[in-house]
Amino acid sequence: MTAYRQDWFEGWRLFAVLALTLTALCIWIAGMRGFEVEGVRMVIRFTARTSLLLFCLAFSAAALARLWPNAWTRWQRRNRRYLGVSFAASHGLHALAIASFAIMDPAGYAAATSAASYIFGGIGYAFIIAMTATSFDRTAQALGARLARAAPHRRLLPAVPVHGELRQAHPRHAALCAVPDSAGRRVRAAHGQHGGEGLAAAGTGGIAGYHRSRRR
Secondary structure: OHHHHHHHOOHHHHHHHHHHHHHHHHHHHHHHOOOOHHHHHHHHHHHHHHHHHHHHHHHOHHHHHHHOOOHHHHHHHHOHHHHHHHHHHHHHHHHHHHHHHHHHOHHHHHHHOOHHHHHHHHHHHHHHHHHHHOOOHHHHHHHHHHHHHHOOOEEEOOOOOEOOEOOOOOHHHOOOOEEEHHHHHHEEEOOOOOOEEEEEEEOOOEEEEEEEEOOO
């Protein structure tokens, strides 16, 4: 029975429960003040706190599951996507409350904000929108396909350790660069400033053998 409850309170059900609960609480908090400006400002403060909580739960999930593996952290890691989308929903309610404050009390809103709040708030919401968009499989696949179409014949070579350490190549013998896909099967990676032994990359980056790199 406990396992069934844990399975039920996961995924999009978890998001739905959190989003509906937050919406109901926001309406209740604003209603306690008769849906006046003070109630709206209380909703702003409340959603700021819930957003912080959900943000911490989403972005600490992987680290906590590694440091303290238990039932809670495993559940948290499995549902970090939905906790992140719930964070976006909470901040969406936060934005609605701010907009309501601006409409209901323009003078008070102007006194409580500044140019910096518009700049940093806008940047923050841009990141939230991007994070939310990539939380959906179809959107993430569409973005991945678009990036692939933008550079269909380019491939970035991976960094490769040489004799146990990473060597910095001279710009004339760049070890890391975007190369045509047709040449990606036999790409030379320089290993020193004055040339020397390199690694031949084959296919998707596998090592085919050693050869002498040429100076340009």
